[in-house]
Structures are given as structure tokens and as C-alpha cells.
Amino acid sequence: MIETTNSPSPQPVSDEDIERLYxxxxxxxxxxxxxxxxxxxxxxxxxQDVFVRLIENRPALKPGSEKSWLLKVAxxxxxxxxRSSWHKRVLLGSKKLEIIxxxxxxxxxxxKEALMQAVNALPPAEKEVFLLFYYQGLSTQETAQVLDVPxxxxxxxxxxxxxxxxxxxxxxxxxxxx
Amino acid sequence: xxxxxxxxxxxxxxxxxxxAGPALLHxxxxxxxxxxxxxxxxxxxxxxxMAMSLALVxxxxxxxxxxxxxxxxxxxxxxxxxxxxxxxxRSTADLPRGxxxxxxxxxxxxxxxxxxxxxxxxxxxxxxxxxxxxxTHPEDVSALTGSVLGTVSVFMDEPALDNSRDLLSxxxxxxxxxxxxxxxxxxxxxxxxxxxxRLFQRVSFAGNALIGxxxxxxxxxxxxxxxxxxxxxxxxxxxxxxxxMGILYDKxxxxxxQGHSGSQALLVQYASxxxxxxxVSGDTLSAxxxxxxxxxxxxxxxxxx
Numbered sequence: 001m002i003e004t005t006n007s008p009s010p011q012p013v014s015d016e017d018i019e020r021l022y023x024x025x026x027x028x029x030x031x032x033x034x035x036x037x038x039x040x041x042x043x044x045x046x047x048q049d050v051f052v053r054l055i056e057n058r059p060a061l062k063p064g065s066e067k068s069w070l071l072k073v074a075x076x077x078x079x080x081x082x083r084s085s086w087h088k089r090v091l092l093g094s095k096k097l098e099i100i101x102x103x104x105x106x107x108x109x110x111x112k113e114a115l116m117q118a119v120n121a122l123p124p125a126e127k128e129v130f131l132l133f134y135y136q137g138l139s140t141q142e143t144a145q146v147l148d149v150p151x152x153x154x155x156x157x158x159x160x161x162x163x164x165x166x167x168x169x170x171x172x173x174x175x176x177x178x
Numbered sequence: 179x180x181x182x183x184x185x186x187x188x189x190x191x192x193x194x195x196x197x198a199g200p201a202l203l204h205x206x207x208x209x210x211x212x213x214x215x216x217x218x219x220x221x222x223x224x225x226x227x228m229a230m231s232l233a234l235v236x237x238x239x240x241x242x243x244x245x246x247x248x249x250x251x252x253x254x255x256x257x258x259x260x261x262x263x264x265x266x267x268r269s270t271a272d273l274p275r276g277x278x279x280x281x282x283x284x285x286x287x288x289x290x291x292x293x294x295x296x297x298x299x300x301x302x303x304x305x306x307x308x309x310x311x312x313x314t315h316p317e318d319v320s321a322l323t324g325s326v327l328g329t330v331s332v333f334m335d336e337p338a339l340d341n342s343r344d345l346l347s348x349x350x351x352x353x354x355x356x357x358x359x360x361x362x363x364x365x366x367x368x369x370x371x372x373x374x375x376r377l378f379q380r381v382s383f384a385g386n387a388l389i390g391x392x393x394x395x396x397x398x399x400x401x402x403x404x405x406x407x408x409x410x411x412x413x414x415x416x417x418x419x420x421x422x423m424g425i426l427y428d429k430x431x432x433x434x435x436q437g438h439s440g441s442q443a444l445l446v447q448y449a450s451x452x453x454x455x456x457x458v459s460g461d462t463l464s465a466x467x468x469x470x471x472x473x474x475x476x477x478x479x480x481x482x483x
Binding site (some may be wrong): 018019022025027029030031034037040044045047048049050051055056103112113115116119131134137138158161162165 | 182183184185186188189191193198202203205207209210238344359417
């Protein structure tokens with residue numbers, strides 16, 4: 001006997017959905033993009049592009065998968081911008097991430113900033129995994145889906161990233177890949 | 179030492195001042211409204227059409243080698259410089275024939291009544307969330323003004339960035355009164371600009387067009403007495419105008435809030451002398467939103483024959 005499920009097929013996102021998704025995940029998209037690019041204007045452009053895609057394409061998103069879709073589009077766009085700014089980065093060097101705190105909440109400012117800079121200094125592939133897994137709270141499976149890589153790759157990148165963080169925070173060198 | 183597990187909390191604190199505000203979503207909506215809608219099917223059709231066109235053009239070019247078409251834009255006749263210039267000799271001041279070409283500017287070739295702005299936006303008013311574009315004709319409509327709808331409370335060059343519903347303008351100064359216009363209902367308003375009471379027509383702006391249950395008659399009132407479609411002709415017979423407008427009101431299909439500049443203009447004149455405009459591109463008519471009505475375009479062409 002064939003089992004049938006009553007769950008309705010996902011519908012294209014409506015105007016109300018777009019408003020809700022922006023309220024729910026707009027900050028996440030903006031902050032992940034900022035973390036990736038280190039440039040506020042570019043991060044805002046990426047966030048804008050993500051929601052332009054959402055408005056234009058009206059994808060049918062399964063409940064629970066919206067955030068992954070938004071972050072996937074954002075990271076793809078970030079990678080494009082990252083690649084296109086290769087000459088600038090190589091010539092001028094990567095900028096230190098500028099912290100934009102809400103008022104003055106940072107108590108252990110130096111230590112916390114060190115962690116932020118350490119994550120920022122990770123190579124893009126490891127930084128993506130770090131941002132999705134540790135910052136956005138996605139599982140390794142969800143992270144793998146967003147990045148289109150096997151789950152094992154996510155685990156190994158997380159492991160390598162943690163090692164590099166330890167080296168960086170203990171005063172060792174860090175790698176700033178172009 | 180900090181651990182990666184603390185990263186989310188730390189990052190949220192560190193980037194707490196970085197928030198996605200409503201202006202950013204508004205920008206996205208504006209950009210999406212400006213971009214042409216491309217469904218997958220349309221993209222496929224366009225790709226196929228381009229590939230076939232390219233193959234056809236290349237094939238025919240190779241076989242027939244047609245003469246290059248002459249440009250429609252005027253070419254300035256130029257002469258060799260100097261009074262005793264020898265035929266066939268060129269000096270550095272010479273302008274060979276065809277080296278200067280007059281190009282058409284931003285304004286369309288047809289005669290319309292929409293006013294153009296100096297900046298990126300056309301001169302406009304926003305009243306109750308509805309946008310109105312200033313018209314070039316007539317120069318003063320003070321004799322036709324009705325009740326005061328409000329006064330300009332926001333004056334700015336980038337109206338799309340204002341999310342309020344305040345009465346806004348980028349041309350009429352602060353505190354300028356905005357009036358209803360007799361016979362126009364919500365389709366047009368008037369306000370003083372540089373000492374003259376100018377007419378403003380309801381149009382699309384930044385993805386805003388019809389509101390609620392509004393229809394075409396809310397932005398293009400009944401009662402037209404003459405119609406002119408550029409490059410096609412003019413219809414002044416009242417019965418014929420009524421019939422054509424009836425076709426437009428009955429058959430026009432709303433395509434959306436996006437406006438199109440168009441290659442032609444439909445001018446709609448009323449008994450009061452006021453003229454409203456729709457930009458026409460193929461079968462699409464645009465002013466406040468875009469409407470598809472091939473029946474009207476065909477009927478108009480038949481009527482002027």
C-alpha cells in the first residue's frame with residue numbers, strides 16, 4: 001500500500017513571506033556577508049541582491065529551509081565579490097574586520113575581538129563553514145547543503161578551522177589566503 | 179581562551195550595530211521592480227530566439243551580404259577646412275563627411291506631456307501613497323482646482339527612500355498646497371511650482387501603482403473627447419472615442435506596477451482641455467502600472483484609417 005502524506009507542497013513565497021523572512025533573517029544575511037567581505041557597503045549590496053532574487057524568483061521554499069536558501073544565495077554572491085576583488089586584496093592586503101558593536105556591550109573587548117579577527121582571517125572555505133555552523137547555528141548536514149559539499153568536507157573544514165583558530169589565538173601565524 | 183562555541187554570542191555583540199533596516203528591503207523591492215520579469219520559460223524562449231536569430235543573421239549575411247542599413251539619425255554635412263584647400267587633401271582640421279552625428283537624447287521622439295526632471299527622478303508629488311508626475315501642459319490649471327488635499331510636508335530628491343505616507347514632493351516646495359482637480363478624481367492633482375499651478379498625473383513610481391481595488395478608471399477617468407496615438411493618428415469623433423475607451427476599459431489586462439517608457443504616446447484629452455498620457459510599447463500601455471490591450475491598439479489603427 002502506498003503511503004500518502006498530507007503535507008502541502010511548498011508555495012511560492014508571497015509578499016508577506018518576504019517581509020517576514022527579511023525581519024527574521026535580514027540581520028543574519030547582512031552580518032554573514034559583512035563577516036565574509038569585511039565591507040559594510042558590499043554586505044548591504046549582497047543583502048539587497050539576496051532579497052531581489054527572492055522577490056523576482058519567488059521560490060517555493062519548504063518551511064525551515066528559508067534561512068539556508070537565503071544564506072546560500074548570499075554566500076554565492078559573496079564569493080563572486082571576493083573573487084572579483086582579488087587584485088585589490090592582493091595589492092592592498094586584507095583589511096582587519098571593523099567591529100560594529102551595539103552600544104558598548106563588549107566587556108572582554110580584546111579577547112572577543114581577537115576571536116572575531118581570528119575567524120575573519122580564516123581562508124574563505126573554512127570561514128564559510130565556521131559562519132554557518134558556529135554563527136548561524138546550522139547543522140553539519142545543513143551547512144553541507146548550503147555549500148554543496150559532502151558532510152565530511154564540512155567536518156574536516158571545521159576541524160582545520162578550529163586548529164587555525166587555536167594557533168592564531170595562541171599568538172601563532174595565521175594564513176590570509178587570497 | 180575563547181572557544182568557537184562562544185562565537186555566535188560574541189559575533190552578535192560585535193556586530194550588533196549592523197542591522198538590516200527597512201530601507202534596505204525597500205531598495206531591494208525597487209531594484210526588483212526595475213528589473214524585467216524573466217520566468218524560466220521566458221528565459222528559455224529568449225535564449226532559443228536569440229540563438230535562432232543569430233544563426234539566421236549569420237547565414238543570411240554569408241549568403242547575401244546585404245548593404246549596411248543607413249542610420250535614421252541625421253548626419254551633419256562637413257567640409258574641408260580652409261579656403262584654398264586642394265581637393266582630396268586632408269589637413270588636421272578636416273571633418274570628413276559623417277564624422278559628426280546628431281544623436282537623440284534621453285527624451286523620446288514622440289510628443290508627450292510628461293515632464294522630465296533634471297535628476298534621476300521625474301518631478302512628482304505623493305499624496306496618500308499615490309504618485310503623480312508633473313505634466314508640461316497646460317502651464318497653469320488654477321481655474322480647475324478643487325479642494326485642498328494637503329500640503330507638502332516632505333521635500334526630498336530621492337522620494338523612494340521615504341517610507342512614510344506623508345505628502346511628499348521633489349519639485350513643489352515645503353508647505354505648498356496640493357489640490358484636487360475637477361473631473362479628474364484621483365487621476366490627477368495640482369500644486370504650485372514656480373508660481374504656476376501645475377497639473378500632475380497619477381503614475382507608477384518605485385513599484386507603487388494601483389492601491390487596493392483601484393482599476394484603470396481610477397487613473398484614467400472616463401469622459402475623454404479626443405485621442406492621439408503617436409505615429410498612428412488622432413481620433414476626435416466623440417462616439418468613436420467612447421467606443422475606443424470602452425474597449426480599453428473593458429479589455430485591458432493589468433500586467434503589474436512596473437511602468438514602461440514606451441516608443442509611442444497615447445494622449446487622452448478631456449473636455450476641460452486637460453491631457454493625460456500613457457506610454458505605449460507594442461500592445462502595452464503604461465502610466466500608473468502597465469496594461470496589455472492589443473484590442474485597443476488594433477481598434478485605434480482601424481479607426482484612423
